[in-house]
Amino acid sequence: MSGSGTLDERHALVTGAGSGIGTAIARALAAEGARVTLAGRRRAPLEALAAELGENAFVADGFDVTDPATIARGLDAARAGFGPVSILINNAGEAPSAPFEKTSLDMWSHVIGTDLTGVFHVTQAVLPDLKTHGEGARIINIASTAGLIGYAYVSAYCAAKHGVVGLTRALALELAKKGVTVNAVCPGFTDTPIIERSIAAIAEKTGRTREAALAEFTKSNPQGRLIQPREVASTVLWLASPGAASITGQAIAVAGGEVMAG
Incomplete structure (x- = not known):
């Protein structure tokens, strides 16, 4: 694939690329x-995704955003094939749920470490x-409406994603004169394996049908549906394009009208 797109020859790094929004x-x-x-x-x-994408894809497996050593190894290997990174997509994250009083320090630290500090580690490296x-x-940065409300x-998860939005805004100011734009994309509930597992868990614990469990996630979206991963990807593609050069420091909700800027 060459000579056919707006991002020809650009090297993009996508974390959490193995499923859902990252894919x-x-x-x-x-x-x-x-x-x-x-x-x-x-x-x-x-590897399955790389086989689909062909020669323009490189697999950096074992890439743990909480571990600077694996980040460095993955980047070195990627640069050897594709050169320096010019587009960074921080997408890796996890979203376990629990009432606050039952949220252990281990869970808290794990989520903050993956969803927020992971963005710090990868961004510093790139x-x-x-x-x-x-x-x-x-x-x-792939944040979430949980970073806005x-x-x-x-x-x-809310604390981590609010942190990602704050980091996005701070970096946008620091890098504005360098020509580097920094933005956050904030999806609402999205049709991914994480949501599917959550729907199944609700149905199992409550005895509800899948449709009733799904309604718990779609009721906050005025359009009454889950966001599709390709819709998030389209927003990312626009932000990566030359036409978005003046867009920086923004947290863009992709959520069917759930969150509206004042």
């Missing part, structure tokens, strides 16, 4: 000509590449 983003970037490093901890889904590239370099029973 959709990787497909969208590759379709526009980007060379995509698929980063994640599990090799099998990354930043020299981005600053060298300059004009057109992109950092796009509150949700019950996911206090650690």
Whole structure:
């Protein structure tokens, strides 16, 4: 795939690329000509996606966003094939649920470490590449509407995603004169394996039908549906494009009208 897209020859790193939103983003970037490093901890889904995307995909498995050593190894291998990274997509994350009073310190630390500190680790590691590239370099953080409003029973996740939005805004100001834009995409409840597992768990614990359990997630969306991963990917693709050069420091909700800026 060459000479056919707006991102030809650009090297994009996508964390959490093995499923859901990460997979959709990787497909969208590759379709526009980007060379995509698929980063994640599990090799099998990354290899399956790489086989689909062809020569413009590189697998960085064992890539743990909480471990700077594995990040460094993955980046070194990716740069050897595709050169410096000019588009960074911080997508890796987890969202376990529990009432606040039953949220253990281990759970809290794990979620903050993965969803927030993981963004810190990967961004610091990639930043020299981005600053060298300059004009057109992109950092796009996949946050959540949980980074804009509150949700019950996911206090650690809400705290982490609010942190990602704050980090996005601070970095946007620091890097504005370097030509690097920094934005957050904030999906509402999205049709991913994580949500499917949550729906199944609710149905099992409460005896509700799958449809009734699904309604718990769609009721907050005025459109009455789950967001599709490709819709999030389309927003990311726009932010990565040359036409979004003046968009920085923004937290863009992809949520069917659930969250509206004042």
